[in-house]
Amino acid sequence: MRSTVQIQAFFDDATNTVTYLVSDPVTRQAAVIDPVLDYDHRSGKVSTASADQVLAAAAAQALEVAWILETHAHADHLSAAPYLKACTGARVAIGEHICDVQTIFRPVFNLDDVSGDGVEFDRLLRDGEIFTIGDLKVDVLHTPGHTPACVSYRIGDAVFVGDTLFMPDYGTARADFPGGSAHTLYQSIQKLLALPPATRLFMCHDYKAPGRDSYAWESTVAEERARNVHVHDGVDADAFVAMRQRRDATLAAPTLLLPSIQVNIRAGRLPEAESNGVRYLKIPMRLPA
Numbered sequence: 001m002r003s004t005v006q007i008q009a010f011f012d013d014a015t016n017t018v019t020y021l022v023s024d025p026v027t028r029q030a031a032v033i034d035p036v037l038d039y040d041h042r043s044g045k046v047s048t049a050s051a052d053q054v055l056a057a058a059a060a061q062a063l064e065v066a067w068i069l070e071t072h073a074h075a076d077h078l079s080a081a082p083y084l085k086a087c088t089g090a091r092v093a094i095g096e097h098i099c100d101v102q103t104i105f106r107p108v109f110n111l112d113d114v115s116g117d118g119v120e121f122d123r124l125l126r127d128g129e130i131f132t133i134g135d136l137k138v139d140v141l142h143t144p145g146h147t148p149a150c151v152s153y154r155i156g157d158a159v160f161v162g163d164t165l166f167m168p169d170y171g172t173a174r175a176d177f178p179g180g181s182a183h184t185l186y187q188s189i190q191k192l193l194a195l196p197p198a199t200r201l202f203m204c205h206d207y208k209a210p211g212r213d214s215y216a217w218e219s220t221v222a223e224e225r226a227r228n229v230h231v232h233d234g235v236d237a238d239a240f241v242a243m244r245q246r247r248d249a250t251l252a253a254p255t256l257l258l259p260s261i262q263v264n265i266r267a268g269r270l271p272e273a274e275s276n277g278v279r280y281l282k283i284p285m286r287l288p289a
Contacts, residue, residue: 005136005156007202008057011215012036012050015077015256016205018217021054022155023063027134030058031067032090033153033160034204037080037268041256044281046270051080055087067133070094070121071162071204072150073101075177075261076254079268091122092267093131095142095151098124102265104148104178109262109282113272120267125151143192145185146173152192158200164188165201167216168223169209171230172240176248182241189231197222258283 008021015036023030032054038047058065065088068081072095081092099118106114118124125131127142139154146163153160163173164185172189175182192201201224203217225233231240254260259281263270271279 005158007158009202009217010050010054010057011206011217012038012077014038016207016215017074017077018202018204018206019050019054020160020202021057021063022133022136022158022160023058023061024134024136028061028063029066029134029136030063031069031133031138032058032065032084033069034071034074034162035068035080035084037078037083039078039256039259041259046078048080048083051083055084058088064088065090067131068092069153069160070264070267071152071160072147073098073261073264074163074204075147075257075264076205077256078260078263081268082270083268085122093123093125094118094121094267095140095149096124096126097142097144097149098265100148100179105261105265108178108284111262111265111282114265120265120269127151141191143188145175145181145183145188147177148179150188154195157196157198158202159192159195160202160204161192162204165192165219165224165228165231166203167206167209167219168227168232169212169229170207171228172244174248174251175244176251182244182248183237185244186231186237186240193221193225193231195221197225 006023010019017036019035020033036050068090102116125140129140141152143150143152143164175185199221201219206215206217273279
């Protein structure tokens with residue numbers, strides 16, 4: 001019997017992030033894609049409520065979570081990967097170019113405990129690599145531009161695109177983070193849009209474009225090619241890069257940028273507790289010249 005991928009989405013209102021529970025109905029094996037650790041920046045309070053919802057759904061369906069898949073080192077939420085790994089024994093995987101991201105950001109936060117070779121993760125995935133979730137085949141697509149390490153996961157007729165694309169009425173991801181590139185992002189998007197038109201695309205975020213009343217996170221290649229406000233058919237690389245650079249210049253840093261990056265390049269591991277038993281995040285200060 002050929003397995004058909006089953007997909008459940010969990011939307012986190014605080015960070016506009018979608019976490020996916022992807023499973024093989026035959027073997028009951030599953031993967032969690034882009035899990036969220038609840039973190040209140042004003043108080044420093046951490047909670048696992050969002051991750052617990054995913055675990056409860058998996059338990060209710062007797063699913064074995066074998067993989068925790070990150071599409072990239074997120075800049076807008078902390079990853080719940082270590083918590084899910086502790087609860088399930090699942091392996092944590094990310095694209096192999098996380099090493100580049102670690103190398104970029106390790107000196108920003110002076111993180112001597114960050115390896116630079118990705119050893120914090122259980123598996124580093126190469127472009128074109130194939131692995132399995134039960135009987136489901138997962139194709140790894142390197143889709144950089146938003147960050148150097150971005151990957152998309154193709155499972156059957158579904159592709160989990162991370163922050164590369166958004167819903168057609170919202171457009172595309174920013175490309176102004178260190179290591180990002182609007183030109184590279186355009187090439188990655190074209191790689192996705194060259195897939196069969198009926199291919200389903202699952203976004204990592206949604207922000208409700210003006211005029212839309214509800215959140216949405218599933219589109220198709222055909223819909224993106226026809227209607228994406230940034231990269232519909234007819235938009236060439238030069239036009240996209242110019243648009244993306246103009247738009248990115250107006251965007252503020254994500255609220256959780258500094259906490260997220262220093263945690264997520266450690267595969268979601270929080271800083272070690274200091275002598276008083278408290279864990280601390282670092283906030284680099286930019287003083288006037």
